[in-house]
Amino acid sequence: MSNATAVLQLRGIHKKFPGVHALKGVDFTLRPGEIHALLGENGAGKSTLIKVMTGVYTRDGGDILLDGQPIFPASTGDAQALGISTVYQEVNLLPNLTVAHNIYLGREPKRWGLIDWKTINQRSRELLKNYDLDIDVTQPLSSYSIAVQQLIAIARGVDMSAKVLILDEPTASLDADEVQSLFRIMRSLKERGIGIVFVTHFLDQVYAVCDRITILRNAELVGEFEAATLTRPELVGHMLGKELAALEDRLHQTTSESAAAPALTLTQVGRPGTLEPVDLQVAQGEVVGLAGLLGSGRTELCRLIFGVDKKQSGTMVFQGKTIHLSSTKEAIDLGMGLCPEDRKHDGILGPLSIRENIILAQQIKQGWWRFIPRKQQNAIAEKYVKDINIATSDIEKPIEQLSGGNQQKVILARWLASNPSLLLLDEPTRGIDIGAHAEIIKLIRQLCEQGLSLIVASSELEELVAFSDKVVVLRDRRKVAELTGSDIQPDTIMRAIASA
Amino acid sequence: MNAFLSNPQLRRYLWPVAGLLLLLLINLIISPEFFNLTFKDGRFYGSLIDVLNRAAPIALLAIGMTLVIATGGVDLSVGSVMAIAGAVSAYLIVSGVDSLTVIIAGGLAAGLVGGMINGLLVGYMNIQPIVATLILMVAGRGVAQLINEGQIVTFQHEAFSFLGTGYFLGLPFPIILVIITFVLVQLLMRRTALGLYVEAVGANASASRYLGINARAIKLSVYCLAGLCAALAGMIAAADIKGSDANNAGLWLELDAILAVVIGGASLMGGRFSLVLSIIGALIIQTLTVTIIMSGIPPKFNLLIKASAIILVLLMQSPRFQQQLSSLMLWRKRHG
Numbered sequence: 001m002s003n004a005t006a007v008l009q010l011r012g013i014h015k016k017f018p019g020v021h022a023l024k025g026v027d028f029t030l031r032p033g034e035i036h037a038l039l040g041e042n043g044a045g046k047s048t049l050i051k052v053m054t055g056v057y058t059r060d061g062g063d064i065l066l067d068g069q070p071i072f073p074a075s076t077g078d079a080q081a082l083g084i085s086t087v088y089q090e091v092n093l094l095p096n097l098t099v100a101h102n103i104y105l106g107r108e109p110k111r112w113g114l115i116d117w118k119t120i121n122q123r124s125r126e127l128l129k130n131y132d133l134d135i136d137v138t139q140p141l142s143s144y145s146i147a148v149q150q151l152i153a154i155a156r157g158v159d160m161s162a163k164v165l166i167l168d169e170p171t172a173s174l175d176a177d178e179v180q181s182l183f184r185i186m187r188s189l190k191e192r193g194i195g196i197v198f199v200t201h202f203l204d205q206v207y208a209v210c211d212r213i214t215i216l217r218n219a220e221l222v223g224e225f226e227a228a229t230l231t232r233p234e235l236v237g238h239m240l241g242k243e244l245a246a247l248e249d250r251l252h253q254t255t256s257e258s259a260a261a262p263a264l265t266l267t268q269v270g271r272p273g274t275l276e277p278v279d280l281q282v283a284q285g286e287v288v289g290l291a292g293l294l295g296s297g298r299t300e301l302c303r304l305i306f307g308v309d310k311k312q313s314g315t316m317v318f319q320g321k322t323i324h325l326s327s328t329k330e331a332i333d334l335g336m337g338l339c340p341e342d343r344k345h346d347g348i349l350g351p352l353s354i355r356e357n358i359i360l361a362q363q364i365k366q367g368w369w370r371f372i373p374r375k376q377q378n379a380i381a382e383k384y385v386k387d388i389n390i391a392t393s394d395i396e397k398p399i400e401q402l403s404g405g406n407q408q409k410v411i412l413a414r415w416l417a418s419n420p421s422l423l424l425l426d427e428p429t430r431g432i433d434i435g436a437h438a439e440i441i442k443l444i445r446q447l448c449e450q451g452l453s454l455i456v457a458s459s460e461l462e463e464l465v466a467f468s469d470k471v472v473v474l475r476d477r478r479k480v481a482e483l484t485g486s487d488i489q490p491d492t493i494m495r496a497i498a499s500a
Numbered sequence: 501m502n503a504f505l506s507n508p509q510l511r512r513y514l515w516p517v518a519g520l521l522l523l524l525l526i527n528l529i530i531s532p533e534f535f536n537l538t539f540k541d542g543r544f545y546g547s548l549i550d551v552l553n554r555a556a557p558i559a560l561l562a563i564g565m566t567l568v569i570a571t572g573g574v575d576l577s578v579g580s581v582m583a584i585a586g587a588v589s590a591y592l593i594v595s596g597v598d599s600l601t602v603i604i605a606g607g608l609a610a611g612l613v614g615g616m617i618n619g620l621l622v623g624y625m626n627i628q629p630i631v632a633t634l635i636l637m638v639a640g641r642g643v644a645q646l647i648n649e650g651q652i653v654t655f656q657h658e659a660f661s662f663l664g665t666g667y668f669l670g671l672p673f674p675i676i677l678v679i680i681t682f683v684l685v686q687l688l689m690r691r692t693a694l695g696l697y698v699e700a701v702g703a704n705a706s707a708s709r710y711l712g713i714n715a716r717a718i719k720l721s722v723y724c725l726a727g728l729c730a731a732l733a734g735m736i737a738a739a740d741i742k743g744s745d746a747n748n749a750g751l752w753l754e755l756d757a758i759l760a761v762v763i764g765g766a767s768l769m770g771g772r773f774s775l776v777l778s779i780i781g782a783l784i785i786q787t788l789t790v791t792i793i794m795s796g797i798p799p800k801f802n803l804l805i806k807a808s809a810i811i812l813v814l815l816m817q818s819p820r821f822q823q824q825l826s827s828l829m830l831w832r833k834r835h836g
Contacts, residue, residue, distance in 0.1 A: 346704075
């Protein structure tokens with residue numbers, strides 16, 4: 001633990017956003033030649049900490065030492081020049097440029113003042129050989145899979161003299177083989193003395209490749225642990241804190257649910273290229289969890305049910321009636337609602353007020369000519385701001401000014417106000433702070449007690465276990481398992497996801 | 501005042517209104533009689549009335565343009581649509597049609613067809629608005645020239661001329677037309693949920709789709725509305741000169757209309773809109789033109805002064821510039 005051996009050391013880092021204290025005096029130490037997992041639930045502060053390291057955010061307190069020298073990265077470019085490179089889950093390179101150009105972007109070798117393409121291509125080819133990538137570097141980046149793009153991003157980062165490589169959920173969209181080859185690369189980089197920070201949700205992967213583990217919870221440091229000596233239950237306990245006991249309580253309740261009338265029945269519903277035909281039954285007042293990795297088909301299933309995409313096969317029966325949705329409007333009229341996975345892109349109407357964001361679904365249900373009077377709009381918005389505890393001073397504030405968790409609550413309020421009988425929640429707790437996280441889970445439980453049927457897709461297994469009456473596991477865009485009763489356990493879900 | 505400034509809805513009015521007041525003040529200094537209103541023979545006369553009257557075409561275009569811009573689009577064709585509508589009315593009059601209703605319906609129909617073409621290209625064929633409307637901007641003037649057979653068509657039609665030169669309730673009739681259009685569109689947008697839908701489509705097209713808002717239909721209708729507004733403006737312009745000049749009617753006015761909306765503080769990315777602010781924007785542009793003429797500056801400076809004034813107005817509205825300005829003030833307070 002001596003400071004002299006640390007390549008990157010963060011001490012007492014604080015970061016505040018309006019209304020959220022995102023990091024409360026967090027320490028983090030990375031030694032050269034180690035792979036160090038950074039773990040925590042959504043909203044624990046992982047991303048914020050990484051953004052502080054990489055200069056996206058400026059810290060509000062604490063020190064960052066690189067090789068013992070204090071640094072103040074003001075931008076990602078700054079951090080990169082200092083030797084801190086980051087590879088994100090969404091590869092942030094330019095898909096329309098060639099692979100080689102992406103690797104040398106912004107630092108192109110020149111000849112007579114012009115870009116020396118020959119050298120670029122030559123060097124890129126050699127560089128990628130180190131990563132077992134034998135690809136045509138003159139093709140556009142977009143012609144390769146996400147996995148390959150990620151390796152290219154890593155190659156670029158390391159080639160720019162990285163001392164510290166940060167991998168932010170790099171495996172979320174990779175298949176098992178791709179993950180293995182990524183791990184091989186990580187190990188070889190580690191042997192070269194590079195310190196690697198590895199952020200992931202997959203605990204198996206943590207144990208497969210990491211030396212040390214730092215856990216954050218609720219914006220605070222829980223501790224740093226040796227991967228070899230920390231057991232998995234201890235790890236989960238540290239991540240979830242006191243909530244674990246409460247979660248187990250709920251677990252036993254869910255086993256005794258009785259079979260109510262079916263609200264939604266899918267028979268062989270599918271869409272070629274998007275989702276293999278799926279059977280699914282959701283009873284009145286039941287919570288069905290959808291488990292699976294990113295890209296496993298969870299989001300696609302939600303979109304098919306809600307009519308965002310049209311199903312190509314199978315039949316769908318909703319409240320006793322066979323339905324063929326051709327638009328989301330029809331789904332809304334029937335009493336469905338969907339909180340989409342990508343809240344920013346598909347959910348919020350950024351510049352519009354909280355009030356408008358809340359009343360919109362109900363307005364759409366009523367039709368455009370039957371305008372909800374302003375007074376009633378205010379009443380609805382005020383009611384939900386109070387009921388589900390949306391932290392805002394004013395319902396006229398643009399929703400984009402709220403924190404992620406509060407935005408999510410507004411989207412939930414939007415659907416609750418439309419009085420639905422089936423609500424689809426796709427990753428309802430992604431990227432929101434821990435307080436809001438707990439509140440949304442609580443809300444989900446209340447809703448199903450009131451007889452609302454819910455379909456909740458989540459990559460947080462503990463969460464699924466906590467509220468689901470039934471868990472449907474998807475892999476590679478097909479349903480692979482359906483778990484009920486006492487089978488609903490993180491381990492069983494994980495096994496179903498992983499089973500070949 | 502503080503409560504006023506902290507309300508984001510009201511705050512948007514601050515700079516456009518301040519800009520307009522500033523311009524009026526300059527006019528007051530240049531010529532004290534600027535604000536004089538005289539009432540003679542049942543009509544109001546004065547510089548202010550002139551400004552309002554001359555601003556009518558831009559204001560009408562700005563009403564339509566506001567909605568188009570709110571959906572994240574833009575309509576470059578409105579100037580050409582003005583020319584087409586003027587040409588169609590002139591054609592009907594010289595071919596012997598006497599019914600005012602038929603003449604106006606003909607002009608409006610031309611605008612509606614133009615708007616529909618734009619709306620279909622943008623909404624249903626997903627062509628970039630700037631390209632889609634550029635087609636009609638170029639082709640439209642050609643169509644107008646064809647209708648006029650390459651001539652400037654003049655006409656005599658008492659009732660139709662009233663659109664441009666008549667007086668109603670003591671005010672020039674174009675002003676009345678702007679008021680009527682404004683009230684109708686405002687009611688349509690704010691007494692139904694249409695305005696909210698328009699803003700939703702502009703704020704986040706993808707989220708609107710998840711909400712079941714028919715973005716295509718919304719886009720089609722705002723372009724149609726912009727076409728109707730342009731047709732009305734075109735008929736006012738034709739009635740004013742008792743003739744249809746396909747080459748010059750509404751020339752470059754689409755740019756003034758876009759400018760009016762932008763001065764009104766709307767984002768070209770779409771989202772929030774305010775018809776009132778856009779009309780204030782149109783008034784600022786027209787007042788500026790009058791100010792330059794009244795101040796006795798040689799006309800050759802007109803365009804440059806107009807451009808500089810507009811840059812100033814836009815700068816004042818930019819949050820970043822406001823921030824820099826206030827930190828500069830603070831710095832001078834500390835060091836001066």
